[in-house]
Amino acid sequence: MPTPSPAPQIECDVDLRPYNSFGLPAKARRLVRIGSDADLHWVVNHPDWGRASKFILGGGSNLVLTKDLQPLVLKVEVPGRRIFDAGADWVVEAGAGERWHEFVRWTLEQGAPGLENLSLIPGTVGAAPVQNIGAYGVEVKDRFECLDTLDLMSGRVVTLGREACHFGYRDSVFKQHLAGRSVILRVRFRLPKAWQPELEYLDLQRAAEQAGVKEPTPEQVSNWVCAIRRAKLPDPAVIGNAGSFFKNPIVSEAVCREVIARDPHLVHYPLPDGRFKLAAGWLIDACGWKGKSVGGAGVYEKQALVLVNRGEARGGEVLTLAQAIQASVFARFGIRLEPEPVVI
Known part of the structure; x- marks a missing residue:
């Protein structure tokens, strides 16, 4: 009979600074590393931890920690990469704990392009569909096939397709009613063999x-x-940050024209449905925030859309800076900026 895998260990008072790209100080009172389906089943079926509240942590690249985490932290580290020949397409699969950029480079090495516009985005594969990450004309939903996720209540592993994930602009079902209720284990993408470059930007x-x-x-x-x-953009390994801090606001044509009437240089992009996407970085820069700081938190000098840790910043300082920027942009343009990262 095969030897059963050892049960995962519960770690106590874990410093989370290495596990969030902002480098913000916080601790996990209890943390367990999930390297396989079996590890997650062990947690769900445990007489104590199965009932405990839980927080799912991937690469921590879209997270602002303002306090210690009291729930049991599930640090998702599921590995693995596979590629399947699906006729006119390639289907590539990765464990949720794989680093996103390394996975993108691997797909190119396998001769399966299609994710190249999403190169160098920080974080893990499992976090990519949660945020529906996107850059330079491509979003995860455009290449998404399906994913396997475990329901933390029932312990069942289910496969969800694109429609079930309810992808939106930097949004998905995992940020809505499945938030904290399921854990993504593996993600698959369908990449056409008849590749065409996406160069609209x-x-x-x-x-x-x-x-x-x-x-x-x-x-x-x-x-x-x-x-x-x-x-x-700054390298999180050098300057702590969570990438783009605010979503680019989407407004009606009437609102866009109203803002242009006051500021003709507004950077904006028409959308297929008749609405417009405004450049949040331009709005913030126009309000004079580039390079400004609140305590150890600041606005990056090269890109106003990015907030950074200038050294020993605390989550409260990042939050105070973000709220001041939101108030400033609303006062001048009447536009409400929505943060991309999850604030805890």
Whole structure:
């Protein structure tokens, strides 16, 4: 008979600074590392921990911690990568604990492009559909096939397709009524073999022109995306941050015209449904916040959409800065900015 896997260990008073990209100080009173389905089943079926409240932690790249976490923290570290030949497409699968950018690079190495526009986004594969991450004209939902998730109440593993995930702009069912109720174990993406580059964004068009390339390879697109992101965004390993802190607000045509009437230089993008997406970074910069600080928290000098940890920042300082920015933008433009990260 096979030897049963050892039960996972419950760790106490775990410092969470290494586990959130902002580097904010907080502790998990109890933490268990989930490396397999069996680990999660052990938690769900445990006479004490099964009933305990839980907090699901992936890569911590979309998190602002303002206090210690009292619930049992499930640190999702499920590994694994696979690729399947699905006729006209490739289907690629990764464990929820895999690092997103490493997984994207791996798909390119396997000759299965399609995720290259999402290169260098921090975090884990399991967190990608939760946030419906997106960049340079591509969102996770555009390539999504399905995922396996475990219900923390019943212990059942179910497979959810695209419709069941209710993807929206930086949103999904996992941020709504499944928040804290299920744990993503594995995610699959469908990538057409008949690959076409997505170059609708001006930055990518400029990169192609500068390189003198009319028909780029997937690797070239990935490299351009990485270079653009590095030029605009700070490396969390060097300067603590959670990437773009606010969602780009989506408004009606009437509201967009009203703002343009006051500020003709407003950066805005038309959407297929007739509404407009406004550049939150431009709104924040126009209010004079770029480079400003509140305690150890600040607005990044190169991109006003990014809040950073200038050293020993606390979550409360990040939250105070974010609220001041929201109030300032609303007072000038009448636009309410919505944070992307989860604030605890």
